[in-house]
Amino acid sequence: MRELKAQFCARRGELFLILGVEAGFFILGEILFAVIMHTEGSENTVFQIGTLAAVIAAAFVIGTMGISVLPLHFNLAVSMRTARKRFMPAFLLVSCLENLTAAGAAYLLSLLETRIMQTVYSGMSREFVSEYIFQWKYILAACLGLVALNMFMGMLFMKYGQIAWAGFWVLWVISTVGAPKIYKLMKQVQGTVLGDIFRSVSDFTGGFTENGILAAAVIVSLSLLAVSWIVLRRQEVKM
Numbered sequence: 001m002r003e004l005k006a007q008f009c010a011r012r013g014e015l016f017l018i019l020g021v022e023a024g025f026f027i028l029g030e031i032l033f034a035v036i037m038h039t040e041g042s043e044n045t046v047f048q049i050g051t052l053a054a055v056i057a058a059a060f061v062i063g064t065m066g067i068s069v070l071p072l073h074f075n076l077a078v079s080m081r082t083a084r085k086r087f088m089p090a091f092l093l094v095s096c097l098e099n100l101t102a103a104g105a106a107y108l109l110s111l112l113e114t115r116i117m118q119t120v121y122s123g124m125s126r127e128f129v130s131e132y133i134f135q136w137k138y139i140l141a142a143c144l145g146l147v148a149l150n151m152f153m154g155m156l157f158m159k160y161g162q163i164a165w166a167g168f169w170v171l172w173v174i175s176t177v178g179a180p181k182i183y184k185l186m187k188q189v190q191g192t193v194l195g196d197i198f199r200s201v202s203d204f205t206g207g208f209t210e211n212g213i214l215a216a217a218v219i220v221s222l223s224l225l226a227v228s229w230i231v232l233r234r235q236e237v238k239m
Contacts (some may be wrong), residue, residue: 003077003082003086003087003090003142004090004093005096006077006090007073007091007094008078008088008094009096010063010073011069011098014069014098015081015098015101015102017061018058018061018062018098018101018102019101019102019105021057021058021061022055022058022102022105022106022109023049023054023105023109024057025053025056026050026051026054026113027050028053029049029051030049030050030116031051032049033047033049033098034055037121043100044048046117046121046124046181048110048113048114048130050109050113051106051109051113054105054106054109055106055133058102058105058106059142059146062098062102062146063149063150064153067153067157068157069150069154070150070151070154070155070157070158071154071157071158073091074087074091074154074232074235074237075158075237076079078237079237084232084233085233088229088232092151092225095147095151096143096144096152098149099142099143099146099147100139100143103134103139103142106134110130110131110134113130114130135212138197138214141217141218141221144217144218144221145217145220145221147221147225148220148221148224148225148228149221149224151224151225151228152224152225152227152228154228155227155228155231155232155235158229158235159235162218164171178189
């Protein structure tokens with residue numbers, strides 16, 4: 001309990017940062033949507049861009065924060081004679097509570113945006129239905145996945161240092177630059193052998209059910225947590 005309280009006190013700033021990012025991007029999304037409606041307009045639909053911007057921004061911050069958050073608190077706690085088996089459960093629990101709080105804040109923002117749209121754009125249907133996303137099965141799976149990603153990325157950085165940084169940067173470049181090129185290539189190779197391979201892969205992945213995908217995400221997350229713990233229980237402190 002003492003370690004859990006210490007984690008709460010030490011990581012309050014992270015929660016304030018996440019909530020601040022959510023609120024900021026929500027406001028930015030609302031301003032952007034108002035400008036679009038004023039300049040271009042829409043016949044009968046509106047889009048919850050504020051909620052979407054808040055969710056994406058918060059997920060990005062939480063997902064990348066583990067690179068620095070885990071090493072900082074791990075090194076500090078272990079250097080002060082805190083046992084790893086006491087530190088890690090407290091760290092994971094606080095991380096889960098942070099994620100759940102961020103999800104709750106995003107849900108409240110979605111309710112606010114819904115009320116704004118019902119008042120300002122009455123009679124128009126919403127293209128992005130937030131009630132579909134804010135379901136417990138999605139929220140819990142996403143929270144677990146982000147916690148696992150945080151812990152795994154932090155572990156890699158502690159274990160491999162600058163090599164891990166370089167690996168993260170390469171993956172980021174591939175995901176942002178390579179993905180559009182792959183999509184363009186898939187359109188260009190239709191009717192060829194390579195196109196048939198792409199279509200087979202797409203048909204195979206498209207055959208998974210929603211519950212199957214969620215179960216796979218949970219299994220992957222638990223595997224990342226297990227691997228991270230195996231490494232961290234012997235990890236030396238690096239200040």
